[in-house]
Amino acid sequence: MEQLTDLKAILHSKRANIYYLEKCRVMQKDGRVLYLTENQAEKQYWNIPIANTTVILLGTGTSVTQAAVRMLASAGVLVGFCGGGGTPLFMANEIEWMTPQSEYRPTEYLQGWMKFWFDDSKRLEAAKRFQEQRLTYMEKVWLADRDLNEQGFFIDDQLVENAMKQYRSSINSVLSVTELLTAEARFTKQLYAYAAQKTKLQSFTRNFEAEDLANGFLNHGNYLAYGLAATTLWVLGIPHAFAVMHGKTRRGALVFDIADLVKDTLILPWAFICAKEQATEQEFRQQCLQNFTKHKALDFMFEATKQMSLEGEHL
Structure with missing residues (x-):
């Protein structure tokens, strides 16, 4: 064998x-x-x-x-x-996934994570840092992605610029994770409205249980991003429970934190575009995987998480 x-x-x-x-x-x-x-x-x-x-x-x-x-x-x-x-x-094991058994993964990243995680103020700063990186990644990708631009999605559109400017201001001013989550929800809602306008799906309402194509593709694509995030954390040896933003009551929440680095950038617009084009699940999934590779999503997740592990105690 x-x-x-x-x-x-x-x-x-x-x-x-x-x-x-x-x-x-x-x-x-x-x-x-x-x-x-x-x-x-x-x-x-x-x-x-x-x-x-x-x-x-x-x-x-x-x-x-x-x-x-x-x-x-x-x-x-x-x-x-x-x-x-x-x-x-x-x-699945570890809340989100069945992970391979390995006792030889690195310990330095978990140790670095633990140096800041128990400090509420540093945990909030870590969450803010991730959200800043999320916006920077979106600016970089949307500016360079010709396929996305051909579909009418531009980082310098007024609605997107205003949403990002407002969110950046909120990131700098919030005093708690709850306030940051509220600002993040508002930002994502603005992106939904922008994508719905561009694809002429103005009747769209985000509903995880809805059966329309846009909601279904968002759910599907987000789970692909969760898979990349879970892989990142498993390789680096950081348990999914040590989230910095998504609640302490769910043991897999750090997966959501890391997946958020790329979801709005790579999943959200294409969920709407593929819904407009009546694409199949397989076609949408293939588009997501191409985006992950084209824009080095997994590399970005690894680097952001490693950087936070090694620098978090100095936030």
Whole structure:
């Protein structure tokens, strides 16, 4: 059987693949991880390049063998069980994901995180720093992304500029995480309104339970971003419970904090664009994955999280 040492080493921050699978069986065969699909005519096997994969979401009608899980773990691939279309997650370890067992991940980032996390004021400053990085990333990507510009999304549009200016002012002035969350919700609502206007979906209302395409794509894309965030935290050895912004009552909240670095930039506009174009879930998912790779989303998450771990005590 192929061992971890036989796999071509690819840093997690450079990996390109996220898989959503449904109506198939995931198994190990001849030292590879495959998924088997069946139709009336024949059975088909498809290879999963685990050394270049970050996350696998197993949707409806799936099963996975123990041998396959062992190989996925050896390659550091996170696994989650979910409903149709990639949401919601039904069962996973560490709240959001089933994480590979490894006792040889770094400890320096967790130790650095703990140096500031118990200080309320420093935790608030860390949350503010993440939100500033979120805005800077959005400015950089929206300015350079020609595909997004062709769809009418521009970082210098008046509505976007005003929303970002107002949010930056709020980030600097808020005195608590609750106030920051309120300002963040207002900012995201303004982006929804902008995207709805650009795609002529003015009747849009954000509802996690709604079945319209825009809401469905937002849910789906956000879970892909959560997968990248969970991978980042697992590799760096930081438990999901130590959030800086999203409540202390949910043990996976740090996943949401890290995913927020890229969600508005890469998921939100394309959820509306794909809804306007009546795209399929697969087409939308492919667009998201292309965006992650094109704009080095995983690299950005790793660097932001590592920087916070090593500099947080000096905030």
